[in-house]
Amino acid sequence: MYSNDRILTPMIIKMNKFGKVLISRPAGREAWLAYQSTLEECGNEDFIEVDFEGVEVLTPSWADEFLTPLFGSFKNRVGLKNTTNPSVIESLKILNLDR
Protein backbone atom coordinates (compact mmCIF):
# COMPACT_ATOMS: atom_id res chain seq x y z
CA MET A 1 0.00 0.00 0.00
CA TYR A 2 2.76 2.38 0.94
CA SER A 3 4.75 1.66 -2.18
CA ASN A 4 1.65 2.18 -4.37
CA ASP A 5 1.02 5.55 -2.78
CA ARG A 6 4.57 6.61 -3.57
CA ILE A 7 4.21 5.63 -7.22
CA LEU A 8 0.95 7.55 -7.55
CA THR A 9 2.44 10.67 -5.99
CA PRO A 10 5.55 11.61 -7.91
CA MET A 11 8.10 14.03 -6.58
CA ILE A 12 7.29 17.41 -8.09
CA ILE A 13 10.04 19.88 -8.85
CA LYS A 14 8.56 23.34 -9.12
CA MET A 15 11.01 25.17 -11.33
CA ASN A 16 9.75 28.61 -10.37
CA LYS A 17 11.21 27.98 -6.91
CA PHE A 18 14.59 28.53 -8.59
CA GLY A 19 13.40 31.80 -10.12
CA LYS A 20 11.30 33.11 -12.98
CA VAL A 21 14.26 33.92 -15.26
CA LEU A 22 16.55 30.88 -15.50
CA ILE A 23 19.37 31.79 -17.85
CA SER A 24 22.96 31.19 -16.78
CA ARG A 25 25.05 28.03 -16.51
CA PRO A 26 26.38 28.81 -13.02
CA ALA A 27 22.83 29.39 -11.74
CA GLY A 28 21.66 26.09 -13.25
CA ARG A 29 24.65 24.28 -11.78
CA GLU A 30 24.03 25.83 -8.39
CA ALA A 31 20.39 24.77 -8.53
CA TRP A 32 21.39 21.20 -9.41
CA LEU A 33 23.91 20.97 -6.57
CA ALA A 34 21.55 22.54 -4.06
CA TYR A 35 18.75 20.12 -5.02
CA GLN A 36 20.82 16.98 -4.49
CA SER A 37 19.73 16.51 -0.90
CA THR A 38 16.07 16.70 -1.97
CA LEU A 39 16.61 14.24 -4.82
CA GLU A 40 18.20 11.78 -2.41
CA GLU A 41 14.78 11.39 -0.83
CA CYS A 42 13.52 9.99 -4.12
CA GLY A 43 13.29 6.20 -4.12
CA ASN A 44 14.71 3.98 -6.85
CA GLU A 45 11.32 3.54 -8.51
CA ASP A 46 9.78 6.94 -7.83
CA PHE A 47 8.83 9.30 -10.60
CA ILE A 48 9.76 12.95 -10.85
CA GLU A 49 7.56 15.61 -12.40
CA VAL A 50 9.22 18.83 -13.49
CA ASP A 51 6.68 21.65 -13.41
CA PHE A 52 7.52 24.81 -15.39
CA GLU A 53 4.52 26.82 -14.23
CA GLY A 54 5.57 30.40 -13.48
CA VAL A 55 8.86 30.18 -15.36
CA GLU A 56 9.08 33.18 -17.67
CA VAL A 57 12.44 32.54 -19.30
CA LEU A 58 14.50 29.37 -19.65
CA THR A 59 17.70 29.03 -21.68
CA PRO A 60 19.50 25.87 -22.81
CA SER A 61 22.49 26.87 -20.67
CA TRP A 62 20.51 26.80 -17.42
CA ALA A 63 18.54 23.73 -18.49
CA ASP A 64 21.70 21.87 -19.53
CA GLU A 65 23.09 22.20 -16.02
CA PHE A 66 19.93 21.03 -14.27
CA LEU A 67 17.69 19.01 -16.58
CA THR A 68 20.39 17.12 -18.49
CA PRO A 69 21.86 15.53 -15.34
CA LEU A 70 18.35 15.00 -13.95
CA PHE A 71 17.36 13.03 -17.04
CA GLY A 72 20.75 11.31 -16.91
CA SER A 73 20.12 10.12 -13.36
CA PHE A 74 16.41 9.31 -13.49
CA LYS A 75 15.99 8.64 -17.24
CA ASN A 76 12.42 7.72 -18.20
CA ARG A 77 11.17 8.34 -14.67
CA VAL A 78 11.20 12.10 -15.37
CA GLY A 79 8.08 13.81 -16.71
CA LEU A 80 7.53 17.41 -17.77
CA LYS A 81 4.52 19.60 -17.02
CA ASN A 82 3.34 23.10 -18.05
CA THR A 83 5.85 23.43 -20.86
CA THR A 84 3.95 25.95 -22.97
CA ASN A 85 6.31 28.89 -22.47
CA PRO A 86 8.10 29.43 -25.83
CA SER A 87 11.56 29.63 -24.26
CA VAL A 88 10.90 26.40 -22.36
CA ILE A 89 9.77 24.70 -25.59
CA GLU A 90 12.83 25.88 -27.54
CA SER A 91 15.31 25.03 -24.77
CA LEU A 92 13.92 21.51 -24.32
CA LYS A 93 13.98 21.02 -28.08
CA ILE A 94 17.65 21.90 -28.55
CA LEU A 95 18.65 19.67 -25.64
CA ASN A 96 16.53 16.81 -27.01
CA LEU A 97 14.54 16.70 -23.80
CA ASP A 98 11.15 17.48 -25.36
CA ARG A 99 9.53 14.18 -24.77
Next chain:
Amino acid sequence: MLYSCIGMDDKLLAIGKTAKLLGVSIDTLRRWDKKGKFSSARIGSAGNRYYRKSDIDLFLGDSFAMARDWAGNKIPYEPDQKYYCQTRDVFQARLEHFQTELLVENKNTFPSLISAISGEIGNNSFDHNIGNWPDILGVYFLYSLTEKKVVLADRGLGILATLKKVRRNLDSHKEALRVAFTETISGRGLESRGNGLKFVRGVVMRNPIKLFFQTGDAVLTLQQNEENFDIEISEKYIRGCIAMIEF
Protein backbone atom coordinates in the same frame (compact mmCIF):
# COMPACT_ATOMS: atom_id res chain seq x y z
CA MET B 1 37.22 71.55 -28.84
CA LEU B 2 37.31 75.33 -29.02
CA TYR B 3 34.25 77.49 -29.19
CA SER B 4 35.58 79.19 -32.30
CA CYS B 5 35.43 75.87 -34.13
CA ILE B 6 31.68 75.61 -33.68
CA GLY B 7 29.40 77.00 -36.32
CA MET B 8 27.12 79.79 -35.16
CA ASP B 9 24.07 77.73 -36.15
CA ASP B 10 24.90 75.03 -33.63
CA LYS B 11 22.75 75.27 -30.53
CA LEU B 12 24.82 74.71 -27.40
CA LEU B 13 23.52 73.03 -24.28
CA ALA B 14 25.00 73.13 -20.80
CA ILE B 15 26.44 69.96 -19.30
CA GLY B 16 23.53 69.46 -16.87
CA LYS B 17 20.94 69.64 -19.62
CA THR B 18 23.04 67.34 -21.83
CA ALA B 19 23.39 64.81 -19.02
CA LYS B 20 19.61 64.73 -18.62
CA LEU B 21 19.05 64.26 -22.33
CA LEU B 22 21.54 61.41 -22.56
CA GLY B 23 20.45 59.83 -19.31
CA VAL B 24 23.95 59.82 -17.83
CA SER B 25 25.57 61.69 -14.96
CA ILE B 26 27.57 64.90 -15.27
CA ASP B 27 30.62 63.00 -14.02
CA THR B 28 30.19 60.50 -16.82
CA LEU B 29 30.11 63.31 -19.39
CA ARG B 30 33.29 64.80 -17.89
CA ARG B 31 34.97 61.41 -18.08
CA TRP B 32 33.84 60.87 -21.67
CA ASP B 33 35.15 64.33 -22.54
CA LYS B 34 38.57 63.57 -21.07
CA LYS B 35 38.77 60.32 -22.99
CA GLY B 36 37.60 61.90 -26.22
CA LYS B 37 34.53 59.67 -26.35
CA PHE B 38 32.08 62.58 -26.38
CA SER B 39 33.79 65.94 -26.64
CA SER B 40 32.52 69.21 -25.27
CA ALA B 41 33.16 72.82 -26.15
CA ARG B 42 34.90 74.76 -23.37
CA ILE B 43 33.53 78.27 -23.11
CA GLY B 44 34.41 81.30 -21.02
CA SER B 45 37.25 81.91 -18.61
CA ALA B 46 35.95 79.18 -16.31
CA GLY B 47 36.04 76.70 -19.20
CA ASN B 48 32.50 75.44 -18.68
CA ARG B 49 31.54 72.49 -20.84
CA TYR B 50 28.86 72.89 -23.50
CA TYR B 51 27.61 70.40 -26.06
CA ARG B 52 26.34 70.78 -29.60
CA LYS B 53 22.71 69.77 -30.02
CA SER B 54 23.61 68.05 -33.28
CA ASP B 55 26.21 65.89 -31.48
CA ILE B 56 23.64 64.96 -28.85
CA ASP B 57 21.08 64.01 -31.49
CA LEU B 58 23.63 61.84 -33.24
CA PHE B 59 24.59 60.18 -29.99
CA LEU B 60 21.01 59.52 -28.96
CA GLY B 61 19.99 58.27 -32.38
CA ASP B 62 22.59 55.54 -32.65
CA SER B 63 22.84 53.45 -29.55
CA PHE B 64 24.38 50.65 -31.57
CA ALA B 65 27.23 52.95 -32.67
CA MET B 66 27.77 53.80 -29.01
CA ALA B 67 28.16 50.13 -28.10
CA ARG B 68 30.29 49.44 -31.14
CA ASP B 69 32.60 52.30 -30.24
CA TRP B 70 32.99 50.88 -26.74
CA ALA B 71 33.64 47.34 -27.99
CA GLY B 72 36.02 48.34 -30.77
CA ASN B 73 37.85 51.32 -29.30
CA LYS B 74 41.60 50.76 -29.00
CA ILE B 75 41.53 52.70 -25.74
CA PRO B 76 39.55 50.70 -23.18
CA TYR B 77 37.08 52.59 -21.06
CA GLU B 78 34.21 51.60 -18.81
CA PRO B 79 30.81 52.28 -20.38
CA ASP B 80 28.22 54.36 -18.62
CA GLN B 81 26.92 52.51 -15.57
CA LYS B 82 23.44 52.54 -17.07
CA TYR B 83 24.54 50.02 -19.69
CA TYR B 84 27.43 48.33 -17.92
CA CYS B 85 27.12 44.86 -16.38
CA GLN B 86 30.53 44.19 -14.90
CA THR B 87 29.43 40.91 -13.36
CA ARG B 88 26.96 38.19 -14.24
CA ASP B 89 24.79 39.10 -11.24
CA VAL B 90 24.26 42.61 -12.55
CA PHE B 91 23.45 41.23 -15.99
CA GLN B 92 20.93 38.79 -14.51
CA ALA B 93 19.23 41.57 -12.54
CA ARG B 94 19.00 43.87 -15.57
CA LEU B 95 17.76 41.09 -17.81
CA GLU B 96 15.02 40.30 -15.30
CA HIS B 97 14.03 43.97 -15.32
CA PHE B 98 14.05 43.92 -19.12
CA GLN B 99 11.85 40.82 -19.12
CA THR B 100 9.36 42.49 -16.77
CA GLU B 101 9.17 45.57 -19.00
CA LEU B 102 8.86 43.41 -22.11
CA LEU B 103 5.94 41.52 -20.60
CA VAL B 104 4.10 44.77 -19.95
CA GLU B 105 4.77 46.13 -23.45
CA ASN B 106 4.44 42.97 -25.52
CA LYS B 107 1.80 40.72 -24.04
CA ASN B 108 0.91 39.25 -27.40
CA THR B 109 4.37 38.62 -28.73
CA PHE B 110 7.31 36.61 -27.53
CA PRO B 111 9.09 38.31 -24.61
CA SER B 112 10.41 35.05 -23.22
CA LEU B 113 12.28 34.28 -26.44
CA ILE B 114 13.78 37.77 -26.71
CA SER B 115 14.97 37.51 -23.09
CA ALA B 116 16.23 33.96 -23.62
CA ILE B 117 18.40 34.80 -26.63
CA SER B 118 19.62 38.00 -24.96
CA GLY B 119 20.48 35.91 -21.91
CA GLU B 120 22.35 33.31 -23.95
CA ILE B 121 24.42 35.91 -25.79
CA GLY B 122 25.20 37.89 -22.63
CA ASN B 123 26.05 34.84 -20.58
CA ASN B 124 28.22 33.47 -23.37
CA SER B 125 30.42 36.52 -22.85
CA PHE B 126 30.85 35.68 -19.18
CA ASP B 127 31.21 31.91 -19.73
CA HIS B 128 34.05 32.30 -22.22
CA ASN B 129 35.97 35.19 -20.73
CA ILE B 130 35.80 34.69 -16.99
CA GLY B 131 39.30 35.08 -15.58
CA ASN B 132 40.66 36.04 -19.02
CA TRP B 133 39.14 39.42 -19.86
CA PRO B 134 41.82 41.33 -21.83
CA ASP B 135 40.91 44.71 -20.32
CA ILE B 136 37.36 45.76 -19.34
CA LEU B 137 35.33 43.06 -17.59
CA GLY B 138 31.72 42.34 -18.35
CA VAL B 139 29.12 43.19 -20.94
CA TYR B 140 27.44 46.22 -22.38
CA PHE B 141 23.68 45.71 -22.28
CA LEU B 142 21.36 48.28 -23.77
CA TYR B 143 17.74 47.91 -24.73
CA SER B 144 15.03 50.13 -26.10
CA LEU B 145 11.42 49.05 -25.99
CA THR B 146 10.39 51.91 -28.27
CA GLU B 147 12.97 51.00 -30.92
CA LYS B 148 12.40 47.30 -30.15
CA LYS B 149 16.04 46.39 -29.98
CA VAL B 150 18.66 44.96 -27.69
CA VAL B 151 22.39 45.62 -28.01
CA LEU B 152 24.95 43.43 -26.26
CA ALA B 153 28.72 43.79 -26.50
CA ASP B 154 31.89 42.65 -24.80
CA ARG B 155 35.60 43.40 -25.00
CA GLY B 156 36.48 39.75 -24.49
CA LEU B 157 38.70 37.33 -26.39
CA GLY B 158 36.25 36.82 -29.25
CA ILE B 159 34.91 33.58 -30.67
CA LEU B 160 38.00 32.66 -32.72
CA ALA B 161 40.38 32.79 -29.76
CA THR B 162 37.86 30.89 -27.61
CA LEU B 163 37.18 28.08 -30.09
CA LYS B 164 40.84 27.72 -31.06
CA LYS B 165 41.39 26.21 -27.62
CA VAL B 166 39.45 23.15 -28.70
CA ARG B 167 39.73 23.39 -32.50
CA ARG B 168 43.25 24.45 -33.34
CA ASN B 169 42.85 24.48 -37.11
CA LEU B 170 40.41 27.40 -37.05
CA ASP B 171 42.17 30.34 -38.66
CA SER B 172 39.59 33.03 -39.36
CA HIS B 173 36.87 34.89 -37.50
CA LYS B 174 34.51 34.01 -40.33
CA GLU B 175 34.99 30.28 -39.89
CA ALA B 176 34.86 30.54 -36.10
CA LEU B 177 31.57 32.43 -36.30
CA ARG B 178 30.13 29.81 -38.66
CA VAL B 179 31.15 26.98 -36.34
CA ALA B 180 29.73 28.75 -33.28
CA PHE B 181 26.31 29.18 -34.90
CA THR B 182 26.05 25.81 -36.64
CA GLU B 183 27.94 23.18 -34.63
CA THR B 184 27.64 21.92 -31.10
CA ILE B 185 31.00 22.88 -29.72
CA SER B 186 32.21 24.48 -26.52
CA GLY B 187 35.41 26.42 -26.04
CA ARG B 188 35.37 25.31 -22.42
CA GLY B 189 37.49 22.23 -22.14
CA LEU B 190 35.49 20.04 -19.79
CA GLU B 191 32.10 21.02 -21.10
CA SER B 192 30.50 18.70 -23.60
CA ARG B 193 27.87 21.06 -24.97
CA GLY B 194 27.85 24.42 -26.64
CA ASN B 195 24.29 24.95 -27.75
CA GLY B 196 23.85 28.63 -26.94
CA LEU B 197 24.34 30.25 -30.33
CA LYS B 198 22.60 27.39 -32.17
CA PHE B 199 19.64 28.06 -29.92
CA VAL B 200 19.81 31.76 -30.80
CA ARG B 201 19.88 30.93 -34.51
CA GLY B 202 16.89 28.58 -34.26
CA VAL B 203 14.79 31.12 -32.36
CA VAL B 204 15.63 33.91 -34.82
CA MET B 205 14.81 31.73 -37.83
CA ARG B 206 11.40 30.73 -36.43
CA ASN B 207 10.27 34.17 -35.23
CA PRO B 208 10.03 37.75 -36.48
CA ILE B 209 13.43 38.68 -35.12
CA LYS B 210 16.55 40.09 -36.78
CA LEU B 211 20.03 39.45 -35.48
CA PHE B 212 23.31 41.19 -36.23
CA PHE B 213 26.35 39.49 -34.69
CA GLN B 214 30.00 40.47 -35.11
CA THR B 215 33.21 39.03 -33.75
CA GLY B 216 36.60 40.08 -35.11
CA ASP B 217 35.97 41.17 -38.69
CA ALA B 218 33.17 38.62 -39.30
CA VAL B 219 29.55 39.77 -39.42
CA LEU B 220 26.52 37.51 -39.45
CA THR B 221 23.01 38.75 -40.09
CA LEU B 222 20.04 36.44 -39.57
CA GLN B 223 16.30 36.81 -39.81
CA GLN B 224 13.11 34.76 -39.89
CA ASN B 225 12.94 31.98 -42.48
CA GLU B 226 16.41 32.80 -43.77
CA GLU B 227 18.13 29.53 -44.52
CA ASN B 228 21.20 31.20 -46.06
CA PHE B 229 24.11 31.50 -43.75
CA ASP B 230 26.21 34.30 -45.19
CA ILE B 231 28.99 35.84 -43.17
CA GLU B 232 30.45 39.09 -44.42
CA ILE B 233 33.72 40.79 -43.63
CA SER B 234 33.57 44.17 -41.94
CA GLU B 235 36.14 46.94 -42.18
CA LYS B 236 35.58 47.67 -38.50
CA TYR B 237 37.27 45.18 -36.22
CA ILE B 238 35.86 44.12 -32.85
CA ARG B 239 38.09 41.90 -30.72
CA GLY B 240 35.20 40.60 -28.64
CA CYS B 241 31.58 40.34 -29.75
CA ILE B 242 28.72 42.69 -30.47
CA ALA B 243 25.13 41.71 -31.14
CA MET B 244 21.96 43.58 -31.98
CA ILE B 245 18.56 41.91 -31.71
CA GLU B 246 15.61 43.65 -33.38
CA PHE B 247 12.08 42.47 -32.71
